[in-house]
Amino acid sequence: MHDFAPHVAKKRFGQHFLCDKNILSRIVEYVAPRPGDRIVEIGPGEGALTLPLLRAAGGLIVIELDRDLIAPLRARAAGIGELAIVHRDVLEVEIGALAAGDTIRLVGNLPYNISTPxxxxxxxxxxxxxxMHFMLQKEVVERMAAGPGSKTYGRLSVMLQLRCTIEPLFDVPPGAFSPPPKVDSAVVRLVPLPQDKLPQTDFPAIDRVVRAAFGQRRKTLNNALRGVADADDLAAAGIDPRERAEQIAPAAFVALARHLQAKG
Incomplete structure:
Protein backbone atom coordinates (compact mmCIF):
# COMPACT_ATOMS: atom_id res chain seq x y z
CA MET A 1 0.00 0.00 0.00
CA HIS A 2 1.42 3.38 -0.99
CA ASP A 3 1.07 6.44 1.20
CA PHE A 4 0.77 9.59 -0.88
CA ALA A 5 0.71 13.10 0.51
CA PRO A 6 -2.67 14.84 0.08
CA HIS A 7 -2.82 16.49 -3.34
CA VAL A 8 -3.11 20.27 -3.34
CA ALA A 9 -5.42 21.41 -6.16
CA LYS A 10 -3.55 23.48 -8.75
CA LYS A 11 -5.14 26.69 -9.96
CA ARG A 12 -3.34 26.60 -13.30
CA PHE A 13 -5.04 23.28 -14.14
CA GLY A 14 -8.44 24.54 -12.96
CA GLN A 15 -8.62 21.66 -10.46
CA HIS A 16 -11.78 21.20 -8.39
CA PHE A 17 -12.13 17.59 -7.27
CA LEU A 18 -15.62 16.16 -6.99
CA CYS A 19 -15.95 14.46 -3.60
CA ASP A 20 -19.70 14.19 -2.90
CA LYS A 21 -20.51 10.45 -2.91
CA ASN A 22 -24.19 10.97 -3.81
CA ILE A 23 -23.31 13.11 -6.83
CA LEU A 24 -20.67 10.60 -7.91
CA SER A 25 -23.22 7.77 -7.67
CA ARG A 26 -25.72 9.73 -9.76
CA ILE A 27 -23.15 10.34 -12.50
CA VAL A 28 -22.25 6.63 -12.60
CA GLU A 29 -25.98 5.77 -12.80
CA TYR A 30 -26.46 8.08 -15.77
CA VAL A 31 -23.34 6.76 -17.53
CA ALA A 32 -24.50 3.18 -16.78
CA PRO A 33 -21.13 1.61 -17.64
CA ARG A 34 -21.16 -2.02 -18.79
CA PRO A 35 -18.34 -4.57 -18.94
CA GLY A 36 -16.40 -4.08 -22.14
CA ASP A 37 -17.43 -0.42 -22.68
CA ARG A 38 -14.50 1.60 -24.03
CA ILE A 39 -14.68 4.51 -21.60
CA VAL A 40 -12.28 7.46 -21.65
CA GLU A 41 -12.23 9.79 -18.65
CA ILE A 42 -10.88 13.31 -19.10
CA GLY A 43 -9.18 14.69 -15.97
CA PRO A 44 -9.59 11.83 -13.48
CA GLY A 45 -8.03 13.87 -10.65
CA GLU A 46 -7.83 11.73 -7.52
CA GLY A 47 -9.97 8.96 -9.02
CA ALA A 48 -13.32 9.56 -7.28
CA LEU A 49 -15.20 8.79 -10.50
CA THR A 50 -12.44 6.67 -12.05
CA LEU A 51 -12.67 3.78 -9.60
CA PRO A 52 -16.44 3.11 -9.84
CA LEU A 53 -16.24 3.36 -13.65
CA LEU A 54 -13.28 1.00 -13.70
CA ARG A 55 -15.05 -1.43 -11.40
CA ALA A 56 -18.10 -1.54 -13.69
CA ALA A 57 -16.35 -1.59 -17.08
CA GLY A 58 -13.29 -3.68 -16.19
CA GLY A 59 -11.01 -1.34 -18.13
CA LEU A 60 -10.64 2.42 -18.50
CA ILE A 61 -8.50 4.97 -20.32
CA VAL A 62 -7.83 8.24 -18.49
CA ILE A 63 -6.27 11.45 -19.80
CA GLU A 64 -4.41 13.37 -17.07
CA LEU A 65 -2.05 16.32 -17.46
CA ASP A 66 -0.89 16.65 -13.82
CA ARG A 67 2.03 14.23 -13.32
CA ASP A 68 1.64 14.39 -9.51
CA LEU A 69 -1.72 12.60 -9.78
CA ILE A 70 -0.57 9.68 -11.92
CA ALA A 71 1.24 7.42 -9.41
CA PRO A 72 -1.50 7.74 -6.74
CA LEU A 73 -4.16 6.99 -9.36
CA ARG A 74 -2.32 3.90 -10.61
CA ALA A 75 -1.94 2.67 -7.01
CA ARG A 76 -5.63 3.20 -6.19
CA ALA A 77 -6.71 1.34 -9.33
CA ALA A 78 -4.46 -1.67 -8.69
CA GLY A 79 -6.52 -4.86 -8.54
CA ILE A 80 -9.76 -3.14 -9.62
CA GLY A 81 -9.36 -3.28 -13.39
CA GLU A 82 -7.11 -2.41 -16.30
CA LEU A 83 -6.27 1.31 -16.19
CA ALA A 84 -4.46 2.96 -19.11
CA ILE A 85 -3.15 6.46 -18.34
CA VAL A 86 -2.47 8.99 -21.10
CA HIS A 87 -0.27 11.68 -19.55
CA ARG A 88 -1.01 14.61 -21.86
CA ASP A 89 -3.07 17.74 -22.34
CA VAL A 90 -6.45 16.50 -23.66
CA LEU A 91 -6.36 19.17 -26.40
CA GLU A 92 -3.29 17.40 -27.84
CA VAL A 93 -4.79 13.90 -27.68
CA GLU A 94 -6.13 12.32 -30.87
CA ILE A 95 -9.34 11.19 -29.17
CA GLY A 96 -10.59 9.30 -32.21
CA ALA A 97 -7.45 7.12 -32.15
CA LEU A 98 -8.32 5.91 -28.62
CA ALA A 99 -11.42 4.27 -30.09
CA ALA A 100 -9.16 1.77 -31.90
CA GLY A 101 -11.81 1.17 -34.57
CA ASP A 102 -14.63 0.98 -32.02
CA THR A 103 -16.57 3.86 -30.41
CA ILE A 104 -15.66 5.42 -27.08
CA ARG A 105 -17.74 6.85 -24.26
CA LEU A 106 -16.31 10.08 -22.84
CA VAL A 107 -16.73 11.08 -19.20
CA GLY A 108 -15.17 13.94 -17.27
CA ASN A 109 -15.29 16.69 -14.70
CA LEU A 110 -13.80 19.17 -17.17
CA PRO A 111 -11.45 21.97 -16.04
CA TYR A 112 -13.72 25.02 -16.28
CA ASN A 113 -10.99 27.32 -17.59
CA ILE A 114 -10.71 25.32 -20.86
CA SER A 115 -14.07 23.53 -21.05
CA THR A 116 -15.19 25.19 -24.32
CA PRO A 117 -11.99 24.30 -26.25
CA MET A 132 -20.34 12.07 -23.51
CA HIS A 133 -21.19 12.78 -19.87
CA PHE A 134 -19.50 15.94 -18.61
CA MET A 135 -19.52 18.07 -15.49
CA LEU A 136 -19.29 21.71 -16.49
CA GLN A 137 -20.01 25.17 -15.19
CA LYS A 138 -23.83 25.44 -15.08
CA GLU A 139 -23.74 28.59 -17.20
CA VAL A 140 -21.88 26.67 -19.96
CA VAL A 141 -24.48 23.86 -19.91
CA GLU A 142 -27.23 26.50 -20.22
CA ARG A 143 -25.44 27.98 -23.24
CA MET A 144 -25.03 24.54 -24.83
CA ALA A 145 -28.76 23.77 -24.59
CA ALA A 146 -30.09 27.30 -25.32
CA GLY A 147 -32.43 27.88 -28.27
CA PRO A 148 -32.79 30.86 -30.62
CA GLY A 149 -34.14 33.96 -28.89
CA SER A 150 -32.34 33.22 -25.63
CA LYS A 151 -29.64 35.59 -24.39
CA THR A 152 -27.37 32.60 -23.71
CA TYR A 153 -27.76 31.23 -27.27
CA GLY A 154 -24.50 31.59 -29.17
CA ARG A 155 -21.76 29.90 -31.21
CA LEU A 156 -21.41 27.06 -28.69
CA SER A 157 -25.17 26.35 -28.82
CA VAL A 158 -25.29 26.28 -32.63
CA MET A 159 -22.17 24.21 -33.27
CA LEU A 160 -22.98 21.64 -30.58
CA GLN A 161 -26.65 21.29 -31.54
CA LEU A 162 -25.70 20.61 -35.17
CA ARG A 163 -23.58 17.65 -34.03
CA CYS A 164 -25.25 16.27 -30.89
CA THR A 165 -28.40 15.94 -28.86
CA ILE A 166 -27.86 17.80 -25.59
CA GLU A 167 -29.54 16.77 -22.35
CA PRO A 168 -28.81 18.70 -19.13
CA LEU A 169 -29.12 16.09 -16.35
CA PHE A 170 -28.78 17.79 -12.94
CA ASP A 171 -27.17 20.71 -11.11
CA VAL A 172 -24.29 20.36 -8.65
CA PRO A 173 -23.60 22.90 -5.86
CA PRO A 174 -20.08 24.23 -5.15
CA GLY A 175 -19.91 22.30 -1.85
CA ALA A 176 -19.70 18.99 -3.74
CA PHE A 177 -16.09 19.84 -4.69
CA SER A 178 -12.77 20.30 -2.98
CA PRO A 179 -11.87 23.14 -3.21
CA PRO A 180 -15.36 24.51 -3.98
CA PRO A 181 -15.55 26.51 -7.23
CA LYS A 182 -17.12 29.97 -7.16
CA VAL A 183 -19.90 28.85 -9.52
CA ASP A 184 -22.67 26.26 -9.73
CA SER A 185 -22.01 23.23 -11.90
CA ALA A 186 -24.16 20.86 -13.92
CA VAL A 187 -23.89 17.42 -15.51
CA VAL A 188 -24.84 17.12 -19.17
CA ARG A 189 -25.19 14.25 -21.63
CA LEU A 190 -24.25 14.69 -25.29
CA VAL A 191 -24.98 12.05 -27.93
CA PRO A 192 -23.44 12.60 -31.38
CA LEU A 193 -26.04 12.54 -34.15
CA PRO A 194 -25.92 9.72 -36.73
CA GLN A 195 -24.29 10.53 -40.07
CA ASP A 196 -27.63 10.94 -41.89
CA LYS A 197 -28.77 13.62 -39.41
CA LEU A 198 -25.65 15.77 -39.81
CA PRO A 199 -25.62 18.84 -42.07
CA GLN A 200 -24.28 17.92 -45.51
CA THR A 201 -22.09 21.00 -45.39
CA ASP A 202 -18.49 21.51 -44.38
CA PHE A 203 -18.37 22.27 -40.60
CA PRO A 204 -15.49 24.78 -40.86
CA ALA A 205 -17.62 26.70 -43.41
CA ILE A 206 -20.58 26.72 -41.00
CA ASP A 207 -18.33 27.77 -38.12
CA ARG A 208 -16.91 30.70 -40.12
CA VAL A 209 -20.44 32.07 -40.63
CA VAL A 210 -21.54 31.42 -37.03
CA ARG A 211 -18.36 32.90 -35.55
CA ALA A 212 -18.76 36.08 -37.62
CA ALA A 213 -22.48 36.38 -36.81
CA PHE A 214 -22.00 36.08 -33.05
CA GLY A 215 -18.73 38.06 -33.06
CA GLN A 216 -20.87 41.22 -33.14
CA ARG A 217 -24.13 39.85 -31.76
CA ARG A 218 -25.69 43.26 -31.09
CA LYS A 219 -25.54 44.20 -34.75
CA THR A 220 -28.02 43.11 -37.40
CA LEU A 221 -26.74 40.21 -39.50
CA ASN A 222 -26.44 42.55 -42.49
CA ASN A 223 -23.76 44.46 -40.53
CA ALA A 224 -22.26 41.62 -38.48
CA LEU A 225 -21.63 39.51 -41.61
CA ARG A 226 -20.21 42.34 -43.73
CA GLY A 227 -17.39 40.86 -45.79
CA VAL A 228 -18.75 37.32 -45.28
CA ALA A 229 -22.27 37.55 -46.75
CA ASP A 230 -24.45 40.31 -48.17
CA ALA A 231 -28.21 40.93 -47.96
CA ASP A 232 -28.84 38.85 -51.11
CA ASP A 233 -26.95 35.90 -49.62
CA LEU A 234 -28.97 36.15 -46.42
CA ALA A 235 -32.23 36.32 -48.36
CA ALA A 236 -31.21 33.29 -50.45
CA ALA A 237 -30.79 31.35 -47.18
CA GLY A 238 -34.21 32.51 -45.95
CA ILE A 239 -32.74 34.90 -43.35
CA ASP A 240 -34.01 38.43 -42.74
CA PRO A 241 -30.88 40.67 -42.89
CA ARG A 242 -32.40 42.88 -40.13
CA GLU A 243 -32.38 40.04 -37.59
CA ARG A 244 -29.59 39.41 -35.09
CA ALA A 245 -27.57 36.20 -34.74
CA GLU A 246 -29.37 35.15 -31.55
CA GLN A 247 -32.68 34.95 -33.45
CA ILE A 248 -31.42 32.49 -36.10
CA ALA A 249 -31.92 28.72 -35.81
CA PRO A 250 -28.93 26.40 -36.42
CA ALA A 251 -30.46 25.10 -39.70
CA ALA A 252 -30.53 28.64 -41.15
CA PHE A 253 -26.79 29.08 -40.50
CA VAL A 254 -26.25 25.78 -42.34
CA ALA A 255 -28.35 27.03 -45.27
CA LEU A 256 -26.29 30.23 -45.44
CA ALA A 257 -22.96 28.36 -45.31
CA ARG A 258 -24.19 26.00 -48.05
CA HIS A 259 -25.29 28.92 -50.23
CA LEU A 260 -21.91 30.67 -49.79
CA GLN A 261 -20.02 27.47 -50.66
CA ALA A 262 -22.11 26.90 -53.80
CA LYS A 263 -21.53 30.51 -54.80
CA GLY A 264 -17.80 30.04 -54.35
Whole structure:
Protein backbone atom coordinates (compact mmCIF):
# COMPACT_ATOMS: atom_id res chain seq x y z
CA MET A 1 0.00 0.00 0.00
CA HIS A 2 1.42 3.38 -0.99
CA ASP A 3 1.07 6.44 1.20
CA PHE A 4 0.77 9.59 -0.88
CA ALA A 5 0.71 13.10 0.51
CA PRO A 6 -2.67 14.84 0.08
CA HIS A 7 -2.82 16.49 -3.34
CA VAL A 8 -3.11 20.27 -3.34
CA ALA A 9 -5.42 21.41 -6.16
CA LYS A 10 -3.55 23.48 -8.75
CA LYS A 11 -5.14 26.69 -9.96
CA ARG A 12 -3.34 26.60 -13.30
CA PHE A 13 -5.04 23.28 -14.14
CA GLY A 14 -8.44 24.54 -12.96
CA GLN A 15 -8.62 21.66 -10.46
CA HIS A 16 -11.78 21.20 -8.39
CA PHE A 17 -12.13 17.59 -7.27
CA LEU A 18 -15.62 16.16 -6.99
CA CYS A 19 -15.95 14.46 -3.60
CA ASP A 20 -19.70 14.19 -2.90
CA LYS A 21 -20.51 10.45 -2.91
CA ASN A 22 -24.19 10.97 -3.81
CA ILE A 23 -23.31 13.11 -6.83
CA LEU A 24 -20.67 10.60 -7.91
CA SER A 25 -23.22 7.77 -7.67
CA ARG A 26 -25.72 9.73 -9.76
CA ILE A 27 -23.15 10.34 -12.50
CA VAL A 28 -22.25 6.63 -12.60
CA GLU A 29 -25.98 5.77 -12.80
CA TYR A 30 -26.46 8.08 -15.77
CA VAL A 31 -23.34 6.76 -17.53
CA ALA A 32 -24.50 3.18 -16.78
CA PRO A 33 -21.13 1.61 -17.64
CA ARG A 34 -21.16 -2.02 -18.79
CA PRO A 35 -18.34 -4.57 -18.94
CA GLY A 36 -16.40 -4.08 -22.14
CA ASP A 37 -17.43 -0.42 -22.68
CA ARG A 38 -14.50 1.60 -24.03
CA ILE A 39 -14.68 4.51 -21.60
CA VAL A 40 -12.28 7.46 -21.65
CA GLU A 41 -12.23 9.79 -18.65
CA ILE A 42 -10.88 13.31 -19.10
CA GLY A 43 -9.18 14.69 -15.97
CA PRO A 44 -9.59 11.83 -13.48
CA GLY A 45 -8.03 13.87 -10.65
CA GLU A 46 -7.83 11.73 -7.52
CA GLY A 47 -9.97 8.96 -9.02
CA ALA A 48 -13.32 9.56 -7.28
CA LEU A 49 -15.20 8.79 -10.50
CA THR A 50 -12.44 6.67 -12.05
CA LEU A 51 -12.67 3.78 -9.60
CA PRO A 52 -16.44 3.11 -9.84
CA LEU A 53 -16.24 3.36 -13.65
CA LEU A 54 -13.28 1.00 -13.70
CA ARG A 55 -15.05 -1.43 -11.40
CA ALA A 56 -18.10 -1.54 -13.69
CA ALA A 57 -16.35 -1.59 -17.08
CA GLY A 58 -13.29 -3.68 -16.19
CA GLY A 59 -11.01 -1.34 -18.13
CA LEU A 60 -10.64 2.42 -18.50
CA ILE A 61 -8.50 4.97 -20.32
CA VAL A 62 -7.83 8.24 -18.49
CA ILE A 63 -6.27 11.45 -19.80
CA GLU A 64 -4.41 13.37 -17.07
CA LEU A 65 -2.05 16.32 -17.46
CA ASP A 66 -0.89 16.65 -13.82
CA ARG A 67 2.03 14.23 -13.32
CA ASP A 68 1.64 14.39 -9.51
CA LEU A 69 -1.72 12.60 -9.78
CA ILE A 70 -0.57 9.68 -11.92
CA ALA A 71 1.24 7.42 -9.41
CA PRO A 72 -1.50 7.74 -6.74
CA LEU A 73 -4.16 6.99 -9.36
CA ARG A 74 -2.32 3.90 -10.61
CA ALA A 75 -1.94 2.67 -7.01
CA ARG A 76 -5.63 3.20 -6.19
CA ALA A 77 -6.71 1.34 -9.33
CA ALA A 78 -4.46 -1.67 -8.69
CA GLY A 79 -6.52 -4.86 -8.54
CA ILE A 80 -9.76 -3.14 -9.62
CA GLY A 81 -9.36 -3.28 -13.39
CA GLU A 82 -7.11 -2.41 -16.30
CA LEU A 83 -6.27 1.31 -16.19
CA ALA A 84 -4.46 2.96 -19.11
CA ILE A 85 -3.15 6.46 -18.34
CA VAL A 86 -2.47 8.99 -21.10
CA HIS A 87 -0.27 11.68 -19.55
CA ARG A 88 -1.01 14.61 -21.86
CA ASP A 89 -3.07 17.74 -22.34
CA VAL A 90 -6.45 16.50 -23.66
CA LEU A 91 -6.36 19.17 -26.40
CA GLU A 92 -3.29 17.40 -27.84
CA VAL A 93 -4.79 13.90 -27.68
CA GLU A 94 -6.13 12.32 -30.87
CA ILE A 95 -9.34 11.19 -29.17
CA GLY A 96 -10.59 9.30 -32.21
CA ALA A 97 -7.45 7.12 -32.15
CA LEU A 98 -8.32 5.91 -28.62
CA ALA A 99 -11.42 4.27 -30.09
CA ALA A 100 -9.16 1.77 -31.90
CA GLY A 101 -11.81 1.17 -34.57
CA ASP A 102 -14.63 0.98 -32.02
CA THR A 103 -16.57 3.86 -30.41
CA ILE A 104 -15.66 5.42 -27.08
CA ARG A 105 -17.74 6.85 -24.26
CA LEU A 106 -16.31 10.08 -22.84
CA VAL A 107 -16.73 11.08 -19.20
CA GLY A 108 -15.17 13.94 -17.27
CA ASN A 109 -15.29 16.69 -14.70
CA LEU A 110 -13.80 19.17 -17.17
CA PRO A 111 -11.45 21.97 -16.04
CA TYR A 112 -13.72 25.02 -16.28
CA ASN A 113 -10.99 27.32 -17.59
CA ILE A 114 -10.71 25.32 -20.86
CA SER A 115 -14.07 23.53 -21.05
CA THR A 116 -15.19 25.19 -24.32
CA PRO A 117 -11.99 24.30 -26.25
CA UNK A 118 -12.33 20.72 -24.92
CA UNK A 119 -15.94 20.52 -26.17
CA UNK A 120 -14.91 21.72 -29.65
CA UNK A 121 -11.97 19.29 -29.63
CA UNK A 122 -14.37 16.42 -28.82
CA UNK A 123 -16.67 17.53 -31.66
CA UNK A 124 -13.78 17.07 -34.10
CA UNK A 125 -13.80 13.37 -33.13
CA UNK A 126 -17.59 12.96 -32.82
CA UNK A 127 -17.68 10.11 -35.37
CA UNK A 128 -15.71 7.93 -32.93
CA UNK A 129 -17.78 8.87 -29.85
CA UNK A 130 -20.92 7.02 -28.65
CA UNK A 131 -21.80 9.50 -25.90
CA MET A 132 -20.34 12.07 -23.51
CA HIS A 133 -21.19 12.78 -19.87
CA PHE A 134 -19.50 15.94 -18.61
CA MET A 135 -19.52 18.07 -15.49
CA LEU A 136 -19.29 21.71 -16.49
CA GLN A 137 -20.01 25.17 -15.19
CA LYS A 138 -23.83 25.44 -15.08
CA GLU A 139 -23.74 28.59 -17.20
CA VAL A 140 -21.88 26.67 -19.96
CA VAL A 141 -24.48 23.86 -19.91
CA GLU A 142 -27.23 26.50 -20.22
CA ARG A 143 -25.44 27.98 -23.24
CA MET A 144 -25.03 24.54 -24.83
CA ALA A 145 -28.76 23.77 -24.59
CA ALA A 146 -30.09 27.30 -25.32
CA GLY A 147 -32.43 27.88 -28.27
CA PRO A 148 -32.79 30.86 -30.62
CA GLY A 149 -34.14 33.96 -28.89
CA SER A 150 -32.34 33.22 -25.63
CA LYS A 151 -29.64 35.59 -24.39
CA THR A 152 -27.37 32.60 -23.71
CA TYR A 153 -27.76 31.23 -27.27
CA GLY A 154 -24.50 31.59 -29.17
CA ARG A 155 -21.76 29.90 -31.21
CA LEU A 156 -21.41 27.06 -28.69
CA SER A 157 -25.17 26.35 -28.82
CA VAL A 158 -25.29 26.28 -32.63
CA MET A 159 -22.17 24.21 -33.27
CA LEU A 160 -22.98 21.64 -30.58
CA GLN A 161 -26.65 21.29 -31.54
CA LEU A 162 -25.70 20.61 -35.17
CA ARG A 163 -23.58 17.65 -34.03
CA CYS A 164 -25.25 16.27 -30.89
CA THR A 165 -28.40 15.94 -28.86
CA ILE A 166 -27.86 17.80 -25.59
CA GLU A 167 -29.54 16.77 -22.35
CA PRO A 168 -28.81 18.70 -19.13
CA LEU A 169 -29.12 16.09 -16.35
CA PHE A 170 -28.78 17.79 -12.94
CA ASP A 171 -27.17 20.71 -11.11
CA VAL A 172 -24.29 20.36 -8.65
CA PRO A 173 -23.60 22.90 -5.86
CA PRO A 174 -20.08 24.23 -5.15
CA GLY A 175 -19.91 22.30 -1.85
CA ALA A 176 -19.70 18.99 -3.74
CA PHE A 177 -16.09 19.84 -4.69
CA SER A 178 -12.77 20.30 -2.98
CA PRO A 179 -11.87 23.14 -3.21
CA PRO A 180 -15.36 24.51 -3.98
CA PRO A 181 -15.55 26.51 -7.23
CA LYS A 182 -17.12 29.97 -7.16
CA VAL A 183 -19.90 28.85 -9.52
CA ASP A 184 -22.67 26.26 -9.73
CA SER A 185 -22.01 23.23 -11.90
CA ALA A 186 -24.16 20.86 -13.92
CA VAL A 187 -23.89 17.42 -15.51
CA VAL A 188 -24.84 17.12 -19.17
CA ARG A 189 -25.19 14.25 -21.63
CA LEU A 190 -24.25 14.69 -25.29
CA VAL A 191 -24.98 12.05 -27.93
CA PRO A 192 -23.44 12.60 -31.38
CA LEU A 193 -26.04 12.54 -34.15
CA PRO A 194 -25.92 9.72 -36.73
CA GLN A 195 -24.29 10.53 -40.07
CA ASP A 196 -27.63 10.94 -41.89
CA LYS A 197 -28.77 13.62 -39.41
CA LEU A 198 -25.65 15.77 -39.81
CA PRO A 199 -25.62 18.84 -42.07
CA GLN A 200 -24.28 17.92 -45.51
CA THR A 201 -22.09 21.00 -45.39
CA ASP A 202 -18.49 21.51 -44.38
CA PHE A 203 -18.37 22.27 -40.60
CA PRO A 204 -15.49 24.78 -40.86
CA ALA A 205 -17.62 26.70 -43.41
CA ILE A 206 -20.58 26.72 -41.00
CA ASP A 207 -18.33 27.77 -38.12
CA ARG A 208 -16.91 30.70 -40.12
CA VAL A 209 -20.44 32.07 -40.63
CA VAL A 210 -21.54 31.42 -37.03
CA ARG A 211 -18.36 32.90 -35.55
CA ALA A 212 -18.76 36.08 -37.62
CA ALA A 213 -22.48 36.38 -36.81
CA PHE A 214 -22.00 36.08 -33.05
CA GLY A 215 -18.73 38.06 -33.06
CA GLN A 216 -20.87 41.22 -33.14
CA ARG A 217 -24.13 39.85 -31.76
CA ARG A 218 -25.69 43.26 -31.09
CA LYS A 219 -25.54 44.20 -34.75
CA THR A 220 -28.02 43.11 -37.40
CA LEU A 221 -26.74 40.21 -39.50
CA ASN A 222 -26.44 42.55 -42.49
CA ASN A 223 -23.76 44.46 -40.53
CA ALA A 224 -22.26 41.62 -38.48
CA LEU A 225 -21.63 39.51 -41.61
CA ARG A 226 -20.21 42.34 -43.73
CA GLY A 227 -17.39 40.86 -45.79
CA VAL A 228 -18.75 37.32 -45.28
CA ALA A 229 -22.27 37.55 -46.75
CA ASP A 230 -24.45 40.31 -48.17
CA ALA A 231 -28.21 40.93 -47.96
CA ASP A 232 -28.84 38.85 -51.11
CA ASP A 233 -26.95 35.90 -49.62
CA LEU A 234 -28.97 36.15 -46.42
CA ALA A 235 -32.23 36.32 -48.36
CA ALA A 236 -31.21 33.29 -50.45
CA ALA A 237 -30.79 31.35 -47.18
CA GLY A 238 -34.21 32.51 -45.95
CA ILE A 239 -32.74 34.90 -43.35
CA ASP A 240 -34.01 38.43 -42.74
CA PRO A 241 -30.88 40.67 -42.89
CA ARG A 242 -32.40 42.88 -40.13
CA GLU A 243 -32.38 40.04 -37.59
CA ARG A 244 -29.59 39.41 -35.09
CA ALA A 245 -27.57 36.20 -34.74
CA GLU A 246 -29.37 35.15 -31.55
CA GLN A 247 -32.68 34.95 -33.45
CA ILE A 248 -31.42 32.49 -36.10
CA ALA A 249 -31.92 28.72 -35.81
CA PRO A 250 -28.93 26.40 -36.42
CA ALA A 251 -30.46 25.10 -39.70
CA ALA A 252 -30.53 28.64 -41.15
CA PHE A 253 -26.79 29.08 -40.50
CA VAL A 254 -26.25 25.78 -42.34
CA ALA A 255 -28.35 27.03 -45.27
CA LEU A 256 -26.29 30.23 -45.44
CA ALA A 257 -22.96 28.36 -45.31
CA ARG A 258 -24.19 26.00 -48.05
CA HIS A 259 -25.29 28.92 -50.23
CA LEU A 260 -21.91 30.67 -49.79
CA GLN A 261 -20.02 27.47 -50.66
CA ALA A 262 -22.11 26.90 -53.80
CA LYS A 263 -21.53 30.51 -54.80
CA GLY A 264 -17.80 30.04 -54.35
Missing amino acids: ILFHCLDHAAAIAD
